[in-house]
Amino acid sequence: xxxxxxxxxxxMIVVAIIGILAAAAIPAYQGYIARAQVAAAFSDVSAGRxxxxxxxSEGRETAxxxxxxxxxxxxxxxxxxxxxxxxxxxxxxxxxxxxxxGSGPVRGAQVNLNRSAVGGWSCTVSxxxxxxxxxxxxxxxSEG
Numbered sequence: 671x672x673x674x675x676x677x678x679x680x681x682m683i684v685v686a687i688i689g690i691l692a693a694a695a696i697p698a699y700q701g702y703i704a705r706a707q708v709a710a711a712f713s714d715v716s717a718g719r720x721x722x723x724x725x726x727s728e729g730r731e732t733a734x735x736x737x738x739x740x741x742x743x744x745x746x747x748x749x750x751x752x753x754x755x756x757x758x759x760x761x762x763x764x765x766x767x768x769x770x771x772g773s774g775p776v777r778g779a780q781v782n783l784n785r786s787a788v789g790g791w792s793c794t795v796s797x798x799x800x801x802x803x804x805x806x807x808x809x810x811x812s813e814g
Contacts (some may be wrong), residue, residue, distance in 0.1 A: 700774065704806045707772035711748040711781050712793065712808040715768035718742040718754065719783060719791060722765055726789075732756040748772060749781075757785070765791075775801035782814065 676684075721740050735756035737744045742754055750771035755764055765785040770776050780797045794814025795807060804813060 701803070701805060704772070704774060704776050704803070705808075707748060707770065707776050708779070708781065708795070708806045709808045711746075711768045711770050711772070712811065714743075714746040714749050715752055715766045715781055715783055718752075718766050722754070722785065723789070726757055726785075742766070745771075769797075775799060775803065776806060781808075781811070 718740055721742070722735075725734060725740065733756075734740075735754050737752065737754055740754050742752055745751055746768075748770065749768035751767075751769045753767045755767070757763070757765070763784060763786075764782045766783040768781045770779045770781065776799070778797060778799055779795055779802060782794045782796055784792045784794060786792070793808065793811035795811055796814045798813065807813065
């Protein structure tokens with residue numbers, strides 16, 4: 671009767687290969703999660719751009735620019751706080767801001783949608799944690 675199965679050496683080689691693959695995959699996965707959290711936060715805050723433009727074109731008073739009046743939620747699954755700022759003469763100025771409540775390297779970063787005096791929009795990410803990587807930036811955003 672012959673014995674069937676794996677030898678200890680063969681099993682150790684398989685475990686070593688799995689360890690090497692995991693060592694490469696885990697950091698890539700964590701980076702993917704961080705990018706997804708920032709992109710989702712950008713999506714949450716950018717929903718208010720149309721309503722903001724509408725309020726600016728209607729000449730609304732400064733007191734109008736609140737989350738409730740603008741139809742923007744005060745927080746979301748990805749943003750611990752979403753703030754709406756009234757227009758001013760600053761160029762560019764932060765019109766909409768999301769403070770990320772994600773985990774790890776993105777927690778506390780702020781996604782800012784800036785509206786210029788002429789109505790152009792740009793995106794910056796400020797208040798970045800020390801572990802922040804520029805690869806987490808959504809397309810079209812810069813580090814501000």
